[in-house]
Structure formats: C-alpha cells, structure tokens
Amino acid sequence: MRNSDVEIWIAADSMNTYSFTTVSHEETVRAGKLLGKVLAAGCVIGLTGDLGAGKTCFVKGLAGGLNNVAEKDVTSPTFTILQVYDGRLPLYHFDAYRLTGVEDLANIGFDDYIDGKGVSVVEWVENIMEALPEERLVIDIRLKPGDKRVFDCTAVGTRHETVLDKFKAVVEA
Ligand code: ADP
Ligand code: MG
Secondary structure, three states: OHHHHHHHHHHHOHHHEEEEEEOOHHHHHHHHHHHHHHOOOOOEEEEEOOOOOOHHHHHHHHHHHHHOOOHHHOOOOOOOOEEEEOOOOOEEEEEOOOOOOHHHHHHOOHHHHHOOOOEEEEEOHHHHHHHOOOOEEEEEEEEOOOOOEEEEEEEEOHHHHHHHHHHHHHHHO
C-alpha cells in the first residue's frame, strides 16, 4: 500500500518536516518569497488554516519570490477558483474554499495543472485533500494571539523534500 508506506516513511524521517513562526503580515510575505525562490517545476503546495490565518498572505510572497508578482495583484481566487501568474515557472493559485469535493476540481482540469511544468498552490486544501498527489508540500498555518502565526510544513517525496531543505537553509541563513 503506497499510502501507508509514505506514512511510515514520514514517521521515520523527521527531515521532512519544518516549523517556523511569523509575527507580522510582512514576515509571512517574506517567508513566502523565500519559498518562491527555491520552488521547482512540479511542486504542489497545499495550505490549510482558518479564515485569516495568512494563506493568501503567504501566496503573495510566493508569487513575488517566484515570478515577481506585486503583492496587491494576489488575492484569494474564491469565486474564480484559479488564478495563474506567469514567470520563472507558471504559478497556479487555487482556492478550494467553495469546493465540497473533487468533482468541481475535475471540471477545471486540476490534474492537468498539477501534472504540468508549473507550481500549484491550493488554499483550503483540506476541502480537496483526496485530489492532492501523495508527493506534495502541505503547510498548516495556525492563528496565535496577536499577529503570531505558526507554520507547520510537511514535505512528501524527494522533490518536495529537497525544496523544503533549501527553504529551511535560506530561512535560517
Ligand atoms: P487567509 O487567506 O488564510 O484567509 P489572509 O492571508 O487573507 O488569510 O489574511 C491574513 C490576515 O491576517 C491579513 O489581514 C494579514 O494582514 C493579517 N496578519 C496579521 N499577522 C499576520 C501574520 N503573521 N501572517 C499573515 N497574516 C497576518
Ligand atoms: Mg485566502
């Protein structure tokens, strides 16, 4: 069973997880930028966390670091579901807030995007977790008192593990 293999492998290798904290909107954008700079083609990033956690804020940074997109040009594609930002690698920004299952995603050709040469990032990924490939980077964002946010990153598969290692290195540099 591939699923349980992956779970055992995650449990056996703590190098696949990384946590960090931010204390402002700006710091979250900066963290997103650092990740954006080290992303590789084919990366799939899932973001979980309550309304206002900072998912879109993080994607603003991601789009800036990857493709030089201005912060103001990145908003949650809540109604359009998908927004594309071109640049070093096409960035497919999904918002699954209004989706209840995987059928809605199939309609917009989700699999073609995630199998493509770009990078996909999905807000409210918890709504469509079954549609996510096993090889992925999931970032769970938790709201803390004030402006503090805790980011728990879990990378599965060599590509995402390598990206997470690079990210860790630049954050801690
Ligand atoms: P989501 O997409 O998860 O619903 P947003 O990124 O749209 O959340 O909103 C996060 C809100 O919280 C913004 O108003 C942002 O300015 C504010 N904020 C305060 N502190 C932080 C922080 N450390 N990281 C991210 N956003 C923060
Ligand atoms: Mg959002």
